[in-house]
Amino acid sequence: MTALVDLDAATAETLHAALGPESQVFPSLEALRRHLDGQFGEDTVVLGPTVDLGSALALAQTMRVSRPSLAVILVRRRVDTSVLTDALRAGVFEVVEERDLAGLTSSVRRARDLARQLRDTVSTSASSEKPSTRGKLVTVFSAKGGCGKTTLATNLAAALADRGRRQVCLVDLDLAFGDVAIALQLFPAHTIADAVPLADSLDASALASLLTPHSPGLVALVAPIEPGTAESIPATLVSTILDLLKQQFDFVVVDTPPAFDDHVLAAFDQSDMVALLATLDIPALKNLKLTLETLDLLNYPRERWRLVLNRADSKVGLAVNEVEKTLKAPIVAQIPSSRDVPASINRGVPIVLDDPKHPVTLAIKAFAENDIAAGSSTPGDDILSELRTDRRGLLRRKTKT
Ligand SMILES: Nc1ncnc2c1ncn2[C@@H]1O[C@H](COP(=O)(O)OP(=O)(O)OP(=O)(O)O)[C@@H](O)[C@H]1O
Ligand SMILES: [Mg+2]
Numbered sequence: 001m002t003a004l005v006d007l008d009a010a011t012a013e014t015l016h017a018a019l020g021p022e023s024q025v026f027p028s029l030e031a032l033r034r035h036l037d038g039q040f041g042e043d044t045v046v047l048g049p050t051v052d053l054g055s056a057l058a059l060a061q062t063m064r065v066s067r068p069s070l071a072v073i074l075v076r077r078r079v080d081t082s083v084l085t086d087a088l089r090a091g092v093f094e095v096v097e098e099r100d101l102a103g104l105t106s107s108v109r110r111a112r113d114l115a116r117q118l119r120d121t122v123s124t125s126a127s128s129e130k131p132s133t134r135g136k137l138v139t140v141f142s143a144k145g146g147c148g149k150t151t152l153a154t155n156l157a158a159a160l161a162d163r164g165r166r167q168v169c170l171v172d173l174d175l176a177f178g179d180v181a182i183a184l185q186l187f188p189a190h191t192i193a194d195a196v197p198l199a200d201s202l203d204a205s206a207l208a209s210l211l212t213p214h215s216p217g218l219v220a221l222v223a224p225i226e227p228g229t230a231e232s233i234p235a236t237l238v239s240t241i242l243d244l245l246k247q248q249f250d251f252v253v254v255d256t257p258p259a260f261d262d263h264v265l266a267a268f269d270q271s272d273m274v275a276l277l278a279t280l281d282i283p284a285l286k287n288l289k290l291t292l293e294t295l296d297l298l299n300y301p302r303e304r305w306r307l308v309l310n311r312a313d314s315k316v317g318l319a320v321n322e323v324e325k326t327l328k329a330p331i332v333a334q335i336p337s338s339r340d341v342p343a344s345i346n347r348g349v350p351i352v353l354d355d356p357k358h359p360v361t362l363a364i365k366a367f368a369e370n371d372i373a374a375g376s377s378t379p380g381d382d383i384l385s386e387l388r389t390d391r392r393g394l395l396r397r398k399t400k401t
Pocket of ligand 2: 174
């Protein structure tokens with residue numbers, strides 16, 4: 001249900017008519033508060049244009065902490081950047097212009113979809129036979145840019161979700177230039193940056209309110225919109241976020257920037273598997289070899305490595321078995337090159353959902369099922385984790401020289 005507040009009866013009636021019978025009008029914020037106190041079925045609150053901005057934001061801020069799964073949508077006569085910034089800070093789900101009634105109904109629909117997904121996720125984990133079972137975390141990494149990390153991460157997440165068979169969260173840890181939101185054509189109300197002010201009180205339900213739904217079984221925690229925000233997100237917060245997500249989802253798939261930064265190292269520490277990506281060119285393979293040496297140096301167990309070759313059919317004079325010999329590790333998946341891949345990204349639909357029989361889809365699905373879902377999960381080992389932390393100083397010195 002949607003609770004709607006506007007102090008002007010005619011405006012309330014217009015908004016009520018647009019939202020339909022699943023909405024209920026309240027004449028004041030006080031009346032809304034009394035209603036919400038005893039009512040947990042509401043998933044959305046719409047605050048109309050005559051509700052004073054300060055009081056609306058104060059309500060959103062309170063709800064963000066006490067009822068994080070409740071979406072507060074703000075309707076304003078005019079929407080400018082200052083309203084948007086204040087609304088974002090207060091945890092408002094979306095801001096819509098008064099005359100954009102179609103925008104308001106789709107905003108309410110998005111809020112309800114998210115609330116439904118959150119309920120499903122919570123009830124799936126609550127009804128699970130083994131409540132203590134944790135999901136698996138897979139980090140997709142390559143030290144060279146443009147190898148296809150985002151392509152693999154988005155498609156792997158969709159393949160694992162398998163149209164709702166599993167619950168999967170895709171996290172964009174490319175905090176400066178992440179493009180998961182674009183690749184999946186998402187319109188996120190929140191990004192990972194919104195977790196910063198919640199850091200001290202972050203729990204599963206507060207975190208759930210920052211996720212953006214994509215398709216059945218698949219939600220995303222997207223990267224900040226402003227590239228400069230990355231520095232304000234501590235690596236310890238990334239660890240907390242990933243740990244909470246592992247408790248809620250069957251799989252957490254992490255997309256990364258092409259660098260061993262502290263956020264990526266935090267993801268490695270939490271990873272059950274790391275999909276290491278390269279293409280068939282010497283710079284990419286050299287970087288993969290250096291990555292493997294670094295993971296060895298960090299004592300990262302080899303059984304968690306999953307080497308993947310993207311655009312594996314490129315005729316460039318390098319044979320896969322020679323590459324394996326050089327890397328001293330097997331390549332478990334080969335994804336062919338196809339112009340349908342950039343075309344699917346431009347459409348905002350992962351190719352595994354768009355074209356179930358495509359060779360790229362088949363390669364990624366086989367990888368998801370055989371090497372990730374069926375792959376052995378080795379729970380984190382405290383001693384190894386400590387050793388990795390100790391050796392990071394060494395890694396930093398090594399990268400600088
Ligand atoms: N198998 C493939 N066939 C054809 N094009 C591909 C394939 N995989 C990726 N691409 C294209 O290569 C480009 C780079 O891919 P992507 O963005 O996934 O790489 P990335 O590693 O995430 O890059 P960055 O390091 O910048 O984050 C994209 O235009 C994508 O469509
Ligand atoms: Mg990328």
